[in-house]
Amino acid sequence: MEAKRQDSEKANETNTVNSQEDGDKDYDKVADKRLAKRIAWLMIPLLSTLQALDLINSFTLNYSSVLGLFNDINLTNEEFGLAGSFTFIGMLVTQILNQYFFQRFPIAKYYGVMVFCWGVTSACTALASNFYQLAILRFFVGVFQGCNLIAHFLIIGMFFRRNEQTLWVTIMIASNYTGMALSGLLGYAVGFMDGFAHMHAWKWLMIIFGSITGILGVFVFVLLPDTPHSRWLRLSGEEIELMNSRIRDNGTVKTEKMNFAHIKESLVDIRFYCYMIAGILNTMPIACTTQFSSQLIKLMGFSNLHSVLLNIPIAVTTILLIFFALYLNQRFQQSYYIFIFLSLISMVGILLLCVLPEGPAELIGIFLSSTAPGAVIFQAIIVNNIIGYTKRVFFLGTAAAFYTAGNAVGPIIIGSTNAQEHYYPALIAFIIFIGSGCSLMFFIRQMNVRDNNKRDKLERQGQLPPLPARREELDWTDGMDLHFRYRL
Numbered sequence: 069m070e071a072k073r074q075d076s077e078k079a080n081e082t083n084t085v086n087s088q089e090d091g092d093k094d095y096d097k098v099a100d101k102r103l104a105k106r107i108a109w110l111m112i113p114l115l116s117t118l119q120a121l122d123l124i125n126s127f128t129l130n131y132s133s134v135l136g137l138f139n140d141i142n143l144t145n146e147e148f149g150l151a152g153s154f155t156f157i158g159m160l161v162t163q164i165l166n167q168y169f170f171q172r173f174p175i176a177k178y179y180g181v182m183v184f185c186w187g188v189t190s191a192c193t194a195l196a197s198n199f200y201q202l203a204i205l206r207f208f209v210g211v212f213q214g215c216n217l218i219a220h221f222l223i224i225g226m227f228f229r230r231n232e233q234t235l236w237v238t239i240m241i242a243s244n245y246t247g248m249a250l251s252g253l254l255g256y257a258v259g260f261m262d263g264f265a266h267m268h269a270w271k272w273l274m275i276i277f278g279s280i281t282g283i284l285g286v287f288v289f290v291l292l293p294d295t296p297h298s299r300w301l302r303l304s305g306e307e308i309e310l311m312n313s314r315i316r317d318n319g320t321v322k323t324e325k326m327n328f329a330h331i332k333e334s335l336v337d338i339r340f341y342c343y344m345i346a347g348i349l350n351t352m353p354i355a356c357t358t359q360f361s362s363q364l365i366k367l368m369g370f371s372n373l374h375s376v377l378l379n380i381p382i383a384v385t386t387i388l389l390i391f392f393a394l395y396l397n398q399r400f401q402q403s404y405y406i407f408i409f410l411s412l413i414s415m416v417g418i419l420l421l422c423v424l425p426e427g428p429a430e431l432i433g434i435f436l437s438s439t440a441p442g443a444v445i446f447q448a449i450i451v452n453n454i455i456g457y458t459k460r461v462f463f464l465g466t467a468a469a470f471y472t473a474g475n476a477v478g479p480i481i482i483g484s485t486n487a488q489e490h491y492y493p494a495l496i497a498f499i500i501f502i503g504s505g506c507s508l509m510f511f512i513r514q515m516n517v518r519d520n521n522k523r524d525k526l527e528r529q530g531q532l533p534p535l536p537a538r539r540e541e542l543d544w545t546d547g548m549d550l551h552f553r554y555r556l
Contacts, residue, residue, distance in 0.1 A: 100310050103303075107227050110293055110300060112239060115220050118183065118288070119240045120247030121281050122216050125190050126155070127248060127379070128273040129206070131255040136268030140197070147199045149483020154203045156476030158210025163469035166215050167461055170222060171326050179219040180289025186212035187282025194271035194278075214472060217447075218464045225451045225460060226296060229317045230555070234403075234448040238394040241444045242387050249383035251277075256377045330459035333547050339515055340463070342508045343450065344470045349505035350411065350439050350446060351474025352481065353418060353498035364421070367490060368430050382435055389413070389441040402556060403449050404513035408506045410442040415502050418495050426490065439502065446509075452555045453516070456545030516554035523550050 129137075129152055137143065143151070169178050189208045196202040217240075224236045255273060262269040293300045296311045303311060334340045365375040389410070396406045417436025424430045447467075454463045482494045526532050532550050546552045 096306075096310070099306060100313075103307050103310050103314075104228070104232065107293075107301065108236075111223065111227070112236065114284070114287060114292060115223065116239060116243040116246075118216065118281075118284060119220065119243035120250065121277065121284065122213065123244045123247040124251040124254075124277050125186075125209070125213065125281060127251040127255065128190070128193075128270075128277055129155070130379075131251070131259075131273060132270035135255075135259055135270040135273065136262065137270045140268055140270070141199060141202055143199060143202075146483050149479045151199065151202050151206055152479045153476040154207040155210035155213070156472040156474075158207040158212075159214030159472035160210075160469050160476065162211045162214035163218075163465050163472070166218055166468070167465040168326075170215070170218065170461055170465075171458065175219055175222060175294035176288055176292035177294075179215055179294075180285050180287075180292070182212045182215045182285070183288050184282050184285030187278050187280070187285055189278070190281060191275050191278025194267070194274040210472070214468065217471070218461075218468045221447060221451055221464050222461065223292075223294065227293075227314065229314055230452050233451050234397050234445075235394065237448045237451060238390055238444050241440055241447070242390045245383045245386045245390065245438075245440060247383075249380045249387070251379070253377070253380055255379075327456070327458040327543060330456045330545055331462050333545055334459055334462055337547070339512050340466075342512050343463070344466055346505040346508040346512075347446060347467050348470040348474040348477075349501040349508075350442055351471050352478035352501055353414065353437065353439050354443075354475065354478060364434060364491070365431070368427055370428075378431070381431075382438070385435040386438045386440050389436075389438070390444050393441040393444050397445060397448070403445050403452070404509050404516075404556060407442050407445040407449070407509050410445065411439065411502050411506050414439045414442065415499050418499050418502075421490075422492055422495050449555070454546060455549065455552065456543055458543075459545045513556060516556060520553050520556075523553065526550060 133148060138148070186209060189205060189212055193202065193205045193209065196205055220240050221237065224233055224240070228236055258272050258276065259269045261272045264272065291300065296315055297303060297308065301307075301311075365378050370378060393406060393410055396409070397403055400406065414437055417433050417438070420433030421430055421437060422433075424433060450463055450467060451460075454460050478498075481497060482491050485491050485494045523532070535551055544552075546554065
């Protein structure tokens, strides 16, 4: 059997690639690419659609602000900011449950139930008749919607090699903003349904997109592969070995038992706190291009429907910047520096909102202000550099909690400032937040350089223990596995 395997390897010598990160000597590159394509076709369209709906459902509240919501519910500007924040407060509350249930249950089953409930609750938002009902319903939308990002990143981290993960993280975030572009177009179209069946257009937004989301929850529950050896993948014997190689490469295999040593390792590592603080600082300014974008555009002199429609070029610009981020990362392999560079672009965009004369020219600022391109690299950094299943769940769950906290606080910061002041105090605060996040990410990079150098030195001196034959079964973290190298 061993001789046969060696003959096969020699026959495919031109189709193999060396993999220092996973400990395998080689693997069939062509067969592995075929497997990667099959995995992608089975999962990425569904995940991308859900990621698009994530932002579409978030933007239903944004567009509702200019499609009759304020009149129907008698909202103040401050209450509108709070209503949006309640969605993210719900997401924040659910993160503790997510960290437990994603460990204990099959990802697709738990995620499918949550998506179904998310869609139903979102559709029911059309029934709200006062601020308190709206706030409660948006809170529960957040509770059910809050597992979206962590589910997608866990699946990407489980099925794809480390050098593939940035691409799929990029696709997920780009799908978000594809949803934003579509929501602008669809929101504009639904705006003409105002008065249909004696309901304002904002109610139709909630009903239509909530219903679509609920239906997709059923598809997730039934069809989404959630383990590397799922029956939906129909793996052959050779492909099972390739999948095992993928597990070794990404350093993480799903386990149902929580490993508290992983959590302890995270809590005593200063990088954990730096990541989380940098995440929330990078997230708060997103309010400029999400919940408050229509109102910012309206201040530039545009009509209500045009304020909705102009969210489309904002989304398109953001998508282009996201793929620019992917290109830079693939070209230079310097994720932390690229994050800082993209954050500087966001800072320039927000600064332009402050200094350009009031009018259409300010659109340039809002086009560049999104911190989403930096968020792509930020999420990819975590997925690439954190291994061990419990540790990865803990990191992603906590990062999602800080992300939702940032999304909750951002609208409050803008909503608490005066629209007549063009939201200048909030915009200046956002510039400071982004700059502080860049400093923290630079600090983390320097720590990773230090640890990589230490491990390289141990390897040169022959002091590293040999790699175990089935390393993936040990569920080591990046701190435990001295053969692991942090991506910079």
